[in-house]
Amino acid sequence: MVGFLETVILKSVKERGGPVFRLNSVGELEKLRAEISEKRDTGKPCITTCLGTGCHAYASYDVYDALAEEIDARGLKEKIELRGTGCHGFCEQGPIVVIFPSEICYCRVQPEDAADILAALMEDKVVDRLLYEDPVSGQKYEREDEIPFYKNQNRLILGQNRLIDPQNIEDYFAQGGYKALAKALTDMTPEDVLAEVKKANLRGRGGGGFPAGVKWETTRQAPEKEKYVVVNADEGDPGAYMDRSLLEGNPHLVLEGLILGAYAIGAAEGFVYVRQEYPLAVDNLSRAVEQAQGYGLLGDNILGSGFNFRVRIKRGAGAFVSGESSALVSAIEGQVGEPRPKHINTAISGLWGKPTNLNNVETWANVPFIIERGADWFNGIGNEGNKGTKIFSLVGKVNNTGLVEVPMGIPLRKIIEDIGGGIPQGKKFKAVQTGGPSGGCIPEQHLDTPVDFDRLQELGSMMGSGGMIVMDENNCMVDVAKYFMNFLKDESCGKCTSCREGTKRMYEILEAITKGEGRAGDIELLEELAWVTEKTSLCALGQTAANPVLSTLRYFREEYEAHINEKRCPAKVCKALIRYTIDPEKCDGCGRCQRNCPEEAISGELKSPLVIDTDRCSRCGICLEVCRRDAVVVE
């Protein structure tokens, strides 16, 4: 897998940047930065193409290549810069091309559009058909920051993604990269850095929202001299991919944060634990580490300060539970990633029994901003007790899917309606699921709740790493609970009886309910199992495993009751409780459904209404999907 993406990137992005040489002082770094700025003509047009995973899936590298050829063909190589960047966040509209300095944004660009884009650029015009068009108002927008999806965000952490080529450290330098590190190494003691992060009240972005500064301090003050810092990039919450986007799109930002943390804590070695599912992130990060080493930003005597720090990258191999801190520690040590009892925190006894500070990708990415701009500035963003921004992956049944970064404390409704553009096809909103498998589903009546760590917890959900999955009237909440329980029973490491057997039993009950085999007392039994799993499991996976059940029971109990008592699935999802038929009034007998039915359950003469054989029908819904006349009815 790595090989494939590597070739894509190597094919598309030619070698850039000047020679690498060691920077021996902050002065040399600033001199290099000045040289880079001078070399770069800000007035020179730069066409950026998003090569993040989302756009890449829409073949954005073909677009990049087409643009490169077009530039070449027109002899404009000296006049126009072409740059492949990280994820811009508006994945729904990919491949995205943004032209600087005008910031004209083109959506869903295809390779054949390259000629028009270049032609328009040379004539100072825009390609109207490639502009973003609001699906509701029909209004078109030229500049990226005018698009409602972006306009309502505060893209502090993600903002640089669209400006830099993640494989080129010079781009990061040009954006002020490693300025915070320079500042810390010249003007601040490790204690000052720690104090600043504490003052900023930066809370861990990976789940529980524990204050990062407090954790850092514990590790710093632990008696053992040898200490470690770790980037937890085992982003496993289904529906969340902001860490991926940061590591892929701006790896130096995460590295700079880690180096600052190591300086504050007094660690000489760090690890980045990345999911194997993110090959491009591993690739870009590995390159970033090499570059940083080359420039002397990692290694011995960083920027001549006497501070030494090294980083190693470790790949996970597909185990959700490995994201738990004690399991992650085991995994880095070369053991199976299974949680262990920790009455002594990893902050005091982690890797090889040494004090170890773990934070997730987004948390580390906040640090350079806090150090460079100060805690007071940081405290100006967000609400009480929840400072700064948070990145959410807004996905599911919402018009504008993608990565969204907002100040903490803005209402859920604003994210879903203003930024997300509401629910597609005029469907009715039902719930938003936050916090991954440990989180819960939040219904309509709580949409005006400000989104922060504490409020989400009050609602029986949690922030988690920031997944936000929108569900509409066609999603069954019992099915959603079953979905998460299936996930958890597979991902439980199986050590604790309560988690291993509890998730399995809850799943069995939920499955029976969705099959119409639910019995009176099932809800109470689920509640009992939820209690024991939560109360008696060792790690956070088990302790929160019941949340999907508890939160759906809390807000959608009547859906459970409909399944159990009336053998009815109100959202018409649960296969055993629904039936597919064809409306003879609407069916024109085109035969599309018949050709696509995997069970060969549809019969009849072509050009006349077809019929579904309910006994053979597996309720897969393919006929519904392929029918052009809305003739398939679910009841």
Next chain:
Amino acid sequence: MVNITIDGQQFQAAEGQNVLQAALDNGIEIPHLCYHENLSSYGGCRLCLVEITRGQRTTLTTSCTYPCLEGIVVRTDTPEVLKARRLVMELLLPLAPEAPQIQALAREMGISEQRFTEEEADNCIRCGLCTRACTEMVGAQAITFSGRGYRRAVESPFGEEAVDCIGCGTCVYICPTGCIEMLDRGTQRTLPKWKRTLELKKCTKCGWPYIPFAQIEFARQRGQEPPAADWFDLCPNCR
């Protein structure tokens, strides 16, 4: 030594010793299945749950993994503790419904009906005593946990013959459900669960085939010198 309180009684215990052992040493019974005093604590079965107060914080936790610390207050019989243990036991029961020790524990906890059933119960409760004994006591490392979640099982590598098994039988003796069989027939010992059959050495005096050659060889390789050169010639009864 540190001072701890269990169910209102004051005790002294070695600092860092686990709470379960401290309780057992003082005659306070806490049900447990995955704990053995000669093995590292695992905390898997979750039966030895107790309520521990340390400073301001009270938590429900497994006593086998909690260290004795100065001033901790342990309660082994709160309604919450008993309820949690009972539910855990209810979850364990279907895994080994026929095992006498499991049945007895379930009865003691007042479980009269089995609410959950397992279609293919293999009588193994995944306590890991056998794997830890094989690794920590014996050192053979012949068997292991495999898979994760509900698919977790104890297996020999690849589910094939456990080539590192020396047939010592420690796993058999330590298993609380008796799910590991060991059959001695003639001069052969078979452990069907590990698909392992070994040749036994006979006692030169009484002729009892009593120890696998592999076990003697294993001890020799690890430099575990027997008390006398002809030690293994005689069975324990004839020594």
Next chain:
Amino acid sequence: MEVKEIDQVMEKYGSDPADILGILMDIQEKERYLPRETLDYLSKKLDLPMTKLYRMATFYEALSLKPLGRHQIHVCMGTACHVRGAARILDKLESQLSIKAGEVTPDLNFGLKTVNCVGACALGPVVQVDGEYHGNMSALKVERMLKKYSGSENKEAE
């Protein structure tokens, strides 16, 4: 895998037993599974008990003890994909390939697997084939997608 190649992989990690997971992953990527004899060799060279290697191989999703398909199809079962109908895509793939998730076609051309979120949530439902993403999947697109990979395989065979 040749002994020399395994040695190279081990050297890349400084033959450090703590990096066993990285070593196993590299072998998995090269061989599309963990051959028994390779594990035997690693066990001896790194002085790791086979039980430990077996435990790892059965714990991690990315490791497999059986050969995977030449084209490995991963159907994303992440939440975003689930709410957008990932189950239908899986149904269609299962019926098209006549295998269940977790299995490999008899000719070893396709392996089908469900995975828990590939982190391309905005494109849901997503199917990943040999690391390449196919977004906004529908039942109709499944057929086209499979044709593409069957085709390339035939060409290779010729």
